Amino acid sequence: MKLTPVMERFVLHWGEMGGRWGVNRTVSQIHALLYLSEAPLTAEEIADVLQVARSNVSTSLRELQSWGLVKMVHITGDRRDHFEAHHDVREIFRVVVEERKKREIDPTLTLLRACTTEAGNETPKAVRERMQNTLAFMELLTSVYDEVHQLPDAGLMAWLKTGLKARKLMR
Amino acid sequence: MKLTPVMERFVLHWGEMGGRWGVNRTVSQIHALLYLSEAPLTAEEIADVLQVARSNVSTSLRELQSWGLVKMVHITGDRRDHFEAHHDVREIFRVVVEERKKREIDPTLTLLRACTTEAGNETPKAVRERMQNTLAFMELLTSVYDEVHQLPDAGLMAWLKTGLKARKLMR
DNA sequence: CTTATATTTTACTAATTTCTGAAATAACAG
DNA sequence: CTGTTATTTCAGAAATTAGTAAAATATAAG
Incomplete structure (x- = not known):
């Protein structure tokens, strides 16, 4: 070699x-x-x-x-x-995204759920809202991930490509 | 404080x-x-x-x-x-994604362009193809990012949410 | 200017992570 | 079994990164 x-x-x-x-x-x-x-x-x-x-x-x-x-x-x-x-870069991409989600997102989701549940009046309202928003956004990301990552390869590619025309569609 | x-x-x-x-x-x-x-x-x-x-x-x-x-x-x-x-989690998300792209994707794109250009016959065909595929995929990701990241907030959210229904649409 | 306060730089220490080489363990062949 | 080859574990060395304290620099008030 x-x-x-x-x-x-x-x-x-x-x-x-x-x-x-x-x-x-x-x-x-x-x-x-x-x-x-x-x-x-x-x-x-x-x-x-x-x-x-x-x-x-x-x-x-x-x-x-x-x-x-x-x-x-x-x-x-x-x-x-x-x-x-694996010799397929898309497969690598899937695995890496999944693993990083596990390590970088999931623990924070757990924490935010605990924080938003436990935060009472001693915590300023604005702070509670901010945590709540953070949680909601991360949950959205997670849901999107859950849907998208189990698509077959062609499906994943198709969805990604919708992003290429997103700007045009938004007008 | x-x-x-x-x-x-x-x-x-x-x-x-x-x-x-x-x-x-x-x-x-x-x-x-x-x-x-x-x-x-x-x-x-x-x-x-x-x-x-x-x-x-x-x-x-x-x-x-x-x-x-x-x-x-x-x-x-x-x-x-x-x-x-910033107090807006979406703004933080944008910034972080942009910065990570710069640090984690862009240098590799540069390298892959150099490798695919310079790889000649001394490099096995299968290897050249693999590098080529890797480059193509990362360029697709980059293009999607370029489009999506300049959407206004509502647009970004809208595109993300299309992912929630991706599986259904693919059938 | 001079002095007081705020900030940055720098040289060093501490902590963490990565890597090695040797020893321990496992798996097999004869 | 016994000897050989393959693999893993582990204690510590080497390298890297993070954090500190003190000195240097900057900024503004009097």
């Missing part, structure tokens, strides 16, 4: 971006590598290409599997584990 | 979530505090309520201003700077 310069650039970039996404560099690099790779790779090969510790690959793969971005497969006649990633 | 228990809970939670968003805890706490606060606050008051160093507040406020989430205002007869945040 050897990367062409363009592939290497892609992998390194994906790794850097990982930082801005809540995953660390190695995790993100491994994902990029598997995304590009034709065939499933062993942990050993990955460690080799990316020049990171074997143990680091092990934990990173575990994380990627927990996200549902990578799965373990086996090759007959080889007892080592091999790993592969 | 004293927080009610519910407000304190909100601020602390917002701070924790900050970590999952690419902003640090203090920045996020300050934002939450200003979001709830009726009146603009001075840096001193903020440091006081949140129990962090005055200098930390200074840099955090600078960052929030650079995001466009907080602005400096002045109160007649008081020479200290005061700070206030």
